[in-house]
Amino acid sequence: MPGKNLSREEARDRAATIRVESYRVHLDVxxxxxxxxxxxxxxxxxxxxxxxxxATSFADLLAPEVxxxxxxxLALDVAEVFDGTRVTLPVLAAHxxxxxxxxxxxxxxxxxxxxxxxxxxxxxxxxxxxxxxxxRRVFANFEQPDLKAPFxxxxxxxxxxxxxxxxxxxxxxxxxxARTWEFAPTRPISTxxxxxxxxxxxxxxxxxxxxxxxxxVLEIPLAATCRRSLAAHFxxxxxxxVTKQGLDYFHQEFDYPYPFGxxxxxxxxxxxxxxxxxxxxxxxxxxxxFRSKVTEAAYESRANVILHEMAHMWFGDLVxxxxxxxxxxxxxxADFMGSYAQIGAGTRYRSAWITFAxxxxxxxxxxxxxPTTHPITADIRDLEDAKLNFDGITxxxxxxxxxxxxxxxGPAAFFEGARAYFKKHAFGNTVxxxxxxxxxxxxxxxxxxxxxxxxxxxxxxxxxxxxxxxAEGRITELAVRQDGxxxxxHRIAVGLYDRDADGALRRTDRYELDVAGERTAVAxxxxxxxxxxxxxxxxxxxxxxxxxxxxxxxxLRTGLGDLADAPAADGTGTGTGTGAPSLxxxxxxxxxWNLTRDGLMPTRDYLDLVLRFAGRESDVxxxxxxxxxxxxxxxxxxxxxxxxxxxxxxxxCALRELSLAAPGSDHQLAWARFLADTAERADHLxxxxxxxxxxxxxxxxxxxxELRWSFWLALAAQGAATPAxxxxxxxxxxxxxxxxxxxxxxAALPTPGAKAAAWTSVVDSDELPNALVEAQIAGFNQPGQRxxxxxxxxxxxxxxxxxWAERSIEIAMRIVGGFFPxxxxxxxxxxxxxxxxxxxxxxxxxxxRLVLECRDDLARALRAQECDAR
Ligand SMILES: [Zn+2]
Numbered sequence: 001m002p003g004k005n006l007s008r009e010e011a012r013d014r015a016a017t018i019r020v021e022s023y024r025v026h027l028d029v030x031x032x033x034x035x036x037x038x039x040x041x042x043x044x045x046x047x048x049x050x051x052x053x054x055a056t057s058f059a060d061l062l063a064p065e066v067x068x069x070x071x072x073x074l075a076l077d078v079a080e081v082f083d084g085t086r087v088t089l090p091v092l093a094a095h096x097x098x099x100x101x102x103x104x105x106x107x108x109x110x111x112x113x114x115x116x117x118x119x120x121x122x123x124x125x126x127x128x129x130x131x132x133x134x135x136r137r138v139f140a141n142f143e144q145p146d147l148k149a150p151f152x153x154x155x156x157x158x159x160x161x162x163x164x165x166x167x168x169x170x171x172x173x174x175x176x177x178a179r180t181w182e183f184a185p186t187r188p189i190s191t192x193x194x195x196x197x198x199x200x201x202x203x204x205x206x207x208x209x210x211x212x213x214x215x216x217v218l219e220i221p222l223a224a225t226c227r228r229s230l231a232a233h234f235x236x237x238x239x240x241x242v243t244k245q246g247l248d249y250f251h252q253e254f255d256y257p258y259p260f261g262x263x264x265x266x267x268x269x270x271x272x273x274x275x276x277x278x279x280x281x282x283x284x285x286x287x288x289x290f291r292s293k294v295t296e297a298a299y300e301s302r303a304n305v306i307l308h309e310m311a312h313m314w315f316g317d318l319v320x321x322x323x324x325x326x327x328x329x330x331x332x333x334a335d336f337m338g339s340y341a342q343i344g345a346g347t348r349y350r351s352a353w354i355t356f357a358x359x360x361x362x363x364x365x366x367x368x369x370x371p372t373t374h375p376i377t378a379d380i381r382d383l384e385d386a387k388l389n390f391d392g393i394t395x396x397x398x399x400x401x402x403x404x405x406x407x408x409x410g411p412a413a414f415f416e417g418a419r420a421y422f423k424k425h426a427f428g429n430t431v432x433x434x435x436x437x438x439x440x441x442x443x444x445x446x447x448x449x450x451x452x453x454x455x456x457x458x459x460x461x462x463x464x465x466x467x468x469x470x471a472e473g474r475i476t477e478l479a480v481r482q483d484g485x486x487x488x489x490h491r492i493a494v495g496l497y498d499r500d501a502d503g504a505l506r507r508t509d510r511y512e513l514d515v516a517g518e519r520t521a522v523a524x525x526x527x528x529x530x531x532x533x534x535x536x537x538x539x540x541x542x543x544x545x546x547x548x549x550x551x552x553x554x555x556l557r558t559g560l561g562d563l564a565d566a567p568a569a570d571g572t573g574t575g576t577g578t579g580a581p582s583l584x585x586x587x588x589x590x591x592x593w594n595l596t597r598d599g600l601m602p603t604r605d606y607l608d609l610v611l612r613f614a615g616r617e618s619d620v621x622x623x624x625x626x627x628x629x630x631x632x633x634x635x636x637x638x639x640x641x642x643x644x645x646x647x648x649x650x651x652x653c654a655l656r657e658l659s660l661a662a663p664g665s666d667h668q669l670a671w672a673r674f675l676a677d678t679a680e681r682a683d684h685l686x687x688x689x690x691x692x693x694x695x696x697x698x699x700x701x702x703x704x705x706e707l708r709w710s711f712w713l714a715l716a717a718q719g720a721a722t723p724a725x726x727x728x729x730x731x732x733x734x735x736x737x738x739x740x741x742x743x744x745x746x747a748a749l750p751t752p753g754a755k756a757a758a759w760t761s762v763v764d765s766d767e768l769p770n771a772l773v774e775a776q777i778a779g780f781n782q783p784g785q786r787x788x789x790x791x792x793x794x795x796x797x798x799x800x801x802x803x804w805a806e807r808s809i810e811i812a813m814r815i816v817g818g819f820f821p822x823x824x825x826x827x828x829x830x831x832x833x834x835x836x837x838x839x840x841x842x843x844x845x846x847x848x849r850l851v852l853e854c855r856d857d858l859a860r861a862l863r864a865q866e867c868d869a870r
């Protein structure tokens with residue numbers, strides 16, 4: 001396997017011969033604050049056994065320079081054994097000591113040891129991110145999840161800094177400019193889970209303790225950190241509250257004491273993903289530290305991530321997948337637990353399942369209909385495959401399927417199985433069968449057929465109600481038709497809804513049943529009067545796309561906003577009036593969005609539902625996803641002849657709802673943002689400008705810094721802002737966030753020069769850090785600038801292969817996905833995409849996969865436009 005890649009076979013062979021006893025890693029980042037120093041000193045000592053003395057193997061290392069390699073006391077010739085990505089180990093003994101000293105590079109892409117300088121105060125901050133295989137950018141190692149070992153980290157850093165790693169530090173020594181932090185050895189963990197965070201971080205400390213069943217007391221020191229310049233915005237209390245609720249809940253449900261000592265949560269700059277579950281040292285994107293007002297949905301989302309990462313301490317960190325094929329074992333589970341624990345742990349976020357049904361599943365449905373979809377248990381040949389599988393299948397579909405499994409075996413058996421699994425495989429590695437064995441033992445149900453249907457196949461089923469009535473309007477048959485291959489067993493609820501005295505559409509009957517095969521009758525419904533609405537998969541137990549019969553669809557067209565949940569049996573829940581959040585309503589919104597995406601509902605009909613009912617949507621998370629979907633529908637699914645009309649209608653709707661929303665409410669903020677997303681007309685832009693310069697005012701709307709930037713982005717994209725004005729705004733907000741947003745606004749200006757500058761800075765140069773690459777791309781691609789960006793379609797296809805070959809995979813993925821000409825929704829763009837695919841059968845599979853997915857989105861957009869034009 002050439003270059004930076006590593007194949008499953010290589011990993012399997014290496015694991016068959018090597019057993020790692022321990023790592024000792026010393027990193028010297030004492031000169032990190034000097035921007036002229038591109039590297040830091042890394043010294044690794046690995047003690048390991050080899051089952052076949054005399055065999056050859058290799059360690060992984062991506063470093064600009066290796067100073068020395070010593071194996072069992074013998075200095076090896078660096079030029080001979082190091083090729084830039086691997087260190088060849090020529091002859092191994094039964095027991096080995098390997099010492100590698102290297103100069104490793106600070107990262108600007110969020111991969112490896114990332115270095116960031118805060119524009120506010122000039123302070124330097126470092127953190128690591130490795131998954132799936134970037135620990136080798138920081139120290140020499142055996143980079144695969146099933147070669148676990150205890151790690152002892154020692155870090156030399158500027159004296160004024162703090163350093164965090166997976167374990168507690170035992171000693172800090174040294175005087176003068178630098179000090180050395182010596183950390184305790186970790187429990188056996190995988191390389192991708194190790195972490196170091198260093199810098200003058202602001203820290204809030206707390207403590208968690210719990211009496212265990214055996215009478216001992218478990219003590220867990222807690223810390224939450226962020227950059228100093230964000231300290232004023234850091235609501236550590238709220239973060240630590242959710243943390244403690246989660247620790248209580250997981251100890252109760254998992255019955256295995258938290259195994260990693262202390263629990264630090266570090267919010268770090270320019271982070272590529274949401275968060276990473278490093279044992280004892282979780283890293284989060286610092287956008288979760290809210291600088292300006294955000295809606296309750298943002299707090300809910302952060303709590304979900306906190307609980308997701310915490311679930312990983314058991315599922316993923318304590319018990320780890322053997323290879324990336326079984327990535328789902330940890331991600332599906334953590335994704336499911338993120339929502340499950342929000343309710344179970346008693347957090348204040350009661351809408352978790354509504355959000356899951358409405359937002360998380362949308363990600364899964366989208367991914368599962370790509371031609372590149374895959375079974376939840378995937379076939380991961382190498383690291384490039386692995387990198388692309390942190391996707392809607394591994395996370396959201398996997399979590400949906402676990403939700404279905406809980407409906408199938410019951411929560412008690414599910415958690416009992418999980419408990420047995422943790423105890424049996426603690427500090428080890430597992431595959432699918434290990435989990436099924438544990439669940440079968442406790443649940444008593446054969447899960448092999450279930451697993452074959454749900455975990456080892458791809459694609460989403462569609463469920464459609466078929467209703468027939470007699471002359472009196474009574475149901476003679478209600479059946480559930482299942483489409484899509486393969487057909488699967490589904491445990492579902494069917495809800496029948498009628499209008500009550502207040503006009504609300506409320507459930508009157510609920511039938512829970514197993515759906516199997518092509519057609520399943522709902523016998524209990526026979527004889528009942530035809531309801532206003534039949535809702536399949538009510539309560540969202542299974543994973544499927546839901547359709548409606550004609551009569552039900554007609555009810556939704558005139559009354560989607562009237563849908564309300566039935567009162568919960570125990571009196572709990574989110575409330576039951578039509579003004580209360582409703583899972584049924586969220587499911588209906590999700591279903592009509594799928595109809596639109598599938599070209600079965602004209603975009604104008606979907607937008608009509610949004611115009612009529614979004615203003616009444618009480619769940620702000622659902623409302624914000626409606627805003628996003630409406631913006632997508634307008635940009636790519638609308639018949640081009642009608643785009644302007646739809647856009648104006650949406651902007652007017654935003655303006656109306658903005659004026660109606662309660663002052664200071666989340667809804668008011670959401671509508672203000674949506675107005676910025678849709679404003680094109682001069683009077684709407686004038687209104688935004690007035691809000692910015694203070695000549696306009698909306699009662700209760702705080703035009704804070706983040707909202708200011710979203711208004712500036714709207715003005716910039718319409719050519720109604722100047723670079724000088726954007727520079728002035730940056731001067732007012734001279735922060736990392738301000739810099740990103742100003743960059744995005746500049747790239748959004750509708751001039752050939754702005755587009756060329758954005759394109760060149762990303763495609764022709766490797767200077768920008770990940771965060772600014774993202775900002776340039778986000779600004780470049782504006783739906784209203786089709787003519788201006790059309791010229792970049794051809795250069796895009798020409799650049800693909802060199803971008804993939806030359807850039808780090810994180811940056812390459814952003815360029816390939818971000819610069820695809822997705823607003824050029826024409827058959828010509830589709831033809832150009834097909835031509836590239838046909839001419840590059842041997843391009844990297846991961847690159848082809850990304851292009852195929854962009855192509856599929858485009859083809860879908862063309863179908864939806866056709867439907868809308870009919
Ligand atoms: Zn995760």
